[in-house]
Amino acid sequence: MSGKNVTEVVQAEPEGIARAARILESGGLVAVPTETVYGLAARADLPEAVARIYAAKGRPSFNPLIVHLRDVAQAERYAVLPDEARALMAVHWPGPLTVVLPRRADAPLADAVTAGLPTVALRAPAHPVMQALLAAVDFPLAAPSANRSGFISPTTPGHVLASLGGRIDLVLDGGACATGVESTIVAVREDGRIEQLRPGPVQVGEQGPTGGPVEARVEAPGQLASHYAPGKPVRLGALTAQPDEFLIGFGAVAGDVTLSASGDLNEAAARLYACLHEGARAPHPRIAVAPVPEEGIGLAINDRLQRAASPPDQG
Numbered sequence: 001m002s003g004k005n006v007t008e009v010v011q012a013e014p015e016g017i018a019r020a021a022r023i024l025e026s027g028g029l030v031a032v033p034t035e036t037v038y039g040l041a042a043r044a045d046l047p048e049a050v051a052r053i054y055a056a057k058g059r060p061s062f063n064p065l066i067v068h069l070r071d072v073a074q075a076e077r078y079a080v081l082p083d084e085a086r087a088l089m090a091v092h093w094p095g096p097l098t099v100v101l102p103r104r105a106d107a108p109l110a111d112a113v114t115a116g117l118p119t120v121a122l123r124a125p126a127h128p129v130m131q132a133l134l135a136a137v138d139f140p141l142a143a144p145s146a147n148r149s150g151f152i153s154p155t156t157p158g159h160v161l162a163s164l165g166g167r168i169d170l171v172l173d174g175g176a177c178a179t180g181v182e183s184t185i186v187a188v189r190e191d192g193r194i195e196q197l198r199p200g201p202v203q204v205g206e207q208g209p210t211g212g213p214v215e216a217r218v219e220a221p222g223q224l225a226s227h228y229a230p231g232k233p234v235r236l237g238a239l240t241a242q243p244d245e246f247l248i249g250f251g252a253v254a255g256d257v258t259l260s261a262s263g264d265l266n267e268a269a270a271r272l273y274a275c276l277h278e279g280a281r282a283p284h285p286r287i288a289v290a291p292v293p294e295e296g297i298g299l300a301i302n303d304r305l306q307r308a309a310s311p312p313d314q315g
């Protein structure tokens with residue numbers, strides 16, 4: 001499966017979705033569109049299938065995977081849900097919010113999914129193709145981003161093939177992803193405390209057990225400093241390009257490409273990885289990126305840009 005040489009691409013229509021469901025049932029790997037980025041899905045209850053995800057991506061085994069499922073009712077089977085988690089899910093599910101929760105001792109999950117942690121990360125995606133797939137199978141799907149570990153996340157089938165072509169069984173082609181950056185991750189502790197582990201499309205305030213805000217931000221264990229890396233140096237906050245730089249613009253800073261000429265942060269998020277892919281492919285030895293405001297989804301954009309700019313030896 002992960003050693004295959006041919007990766008099929010099919011349209012995300014009923015026939016293609018049915019084919020994807022059969023491949024997943026037999027333990028294969030399928031790249032699936034979500035509203036955030038393309039995910040590399042395998043059945044979360046089968047150790048061999050989950051092992052294939054880590055092998056195809058070259059992902060370190062200590063970096064746990066997000067479990068994608070249909071709804072809160074299905075989530076009950078895998079995690080303990082404090083009221084604070086139910087409240088978040090009621091507002092943000094289906095959607096780009098991942099909730100890290102105490103894992104149920106009897107949860108039917110391959111241990112590698114949680115990398116041996118006592119917690120599990122759950123998300124109910126809003127993309128109709130992912131939803132159709134989850135409705136067609138009777139197991140949840142472990143799905144990290146569909147790229148080689150450490151590289152830029154994919155927002156088109158072309159990005160997936162460039163990174164994982166020949167290493168996975170199938171790509172479900174659902175076009176470009178609308179949101180473009182990975183889900184917000186929050187942890188809800190047994191006492192109801194909420195901690196943000198990764199900024200993303202959904203803004204969730206952190207709360208202590210008494211409902212008051214907490215100061216500390218805890219990093220997700222798999223949040224390596226160097227990630228989303230285009231394979232060449234990246235300089236942030238650039239207003240102009242040096243002669244050897246490919247400039248990714250934003251707003252008034254025009255570049256070789258732009259995240260958003262009008263300065264729209266949602267458009268910038270949707271275009272972020274496509275622009276980084278272009279910079280990676282360009283002949284320029286370096287990439288520069290215009291400043292992006294630290295507000296709303298701009299927090300998630302800047303988080304990913306800082307990781308893209310971190311040298312690998314610091315990862």
Ligand code: AMP
Pocket residue numbers: 063064065066100114117119120121143144145182185197220221222223
């Ligand atoms: P990716 O699917 O590639 O966006 O990565 C998934 C992210 O979810 C990684 O940063 C993981 O560290 C994080 N994650 C998954 N499971 C857990 C967990 N149980 N606790 C904390 N973070 C998690």
Ligand code: MG
Pocket residue numbers: 144145153
């Ligand atoms: Mg990833």
